[in-house]
Amino acid sequence: xxxxxxxxxxxxxxxxxxxxxxxxxGRTFETYHMGWFRQAPGEEREFVFAISSSGTTTLVADSVKxxxxxxxxxxxxxxxxxxxxxxxxxTAVYYCAxxxxxxxxxxxxxxxxxxxxxxxxxxxx
Numbered sequence: 349x350x351x352x353x354x355x356x357x358x359x360x361x362x363x364x365x366x367x368x369x370x371x372x373x374g375r376t377f378e379t380y381h382m383g384w385f386r387q388a389p390g391e392e393r394e395f396v397f398a399i400s401s402s403g404t405t406t407l408v409a410d411s412v413k414x415x416x417x418x419x420x421x422x423x424x425x426x427x428x429x430x431x432x433x434x435x436x437x438x439t440a441v442y443y444c445a446x447x448x449x450x451x452x453x454x455x456x457x458x459x460x461x462x463x464x465x466x467x468x469x470x471x472x473x
Contacts, residue, residue, distance in 0.1 A: 350374045350446050350462040357442060357467030360434055364471070368429040370444030370464055378402075378422040381447040383460055384429045386440035386469075395455040396442070397429060407453050412438075434471045441466040 356368040370382070383398040397418040398407040406418055415434075420427040427444060445460035447453070454460075 350380070350448065352444050352446060352462055352464035354442065354444050354464040354467040357469045359470045359472065362434060362436055362471055362473050364434050365430070365432045366434065366469060368431065368442055368444075368467060368469075370427045370429075372425045372427070372446060374425070376448070377425040379448060381450060381453045382420060382427040383445045383447065383453070383455075384418065384427075384442060385445060385457060386438075386442045387466075388440040391440075393443070393457055394440075395457070398453040398455065399427065400453045405453055407455055409455075431469070434469075436471045436473045439469060439471050441468050
C-alpha cells in the first residue's frame with residue numbers, strides 16, 4: 349500500500365507561482381511512475397504532468413507546457429510540481445498519483461493505482 353500526501357496549495361494572484369509537493373510512503377518509491385492531475389468543479393479529472401520512476405522521462409499537458417515543471421527526489425520519496433505564470437483557469441484541486449506497475453509513464457488516470465487526497469489551488473484574477 350502506498351500513501352500519498354500533497355501539500356503546497358493555496359491562493360495566489362494570476363502570474364504568481366506555487367510549488368506543490370507529494371510525499372509518498374513505502375520503500376519502493378523509486379520504482380513508481382508519478383503523475384499530477386487536477387480537477388476543477390464540474391469538470392473531469394485532467395492530466396497535468398507525469399515523470400518516470402528514474403526521472404528521465406516526462407509527459408506534460410499542452411495547457412501547462414512552458415509554465416509548469418515536474419521533478420522528483422527519490423531520496424526523499426517526494427515529487428514536486430512547480431507552477432509558474434499561474435492563470436485563473438489553473439484553479440482546481442491538484443492530485444498526485446502513483447503508478448507502481450506500468451512499464452512507461454502515462455496520461456491516463458486509470459493507470460495510476462494510488463492517489464493523494466488533493467490540495468486546492470486557487471488563482472485569482
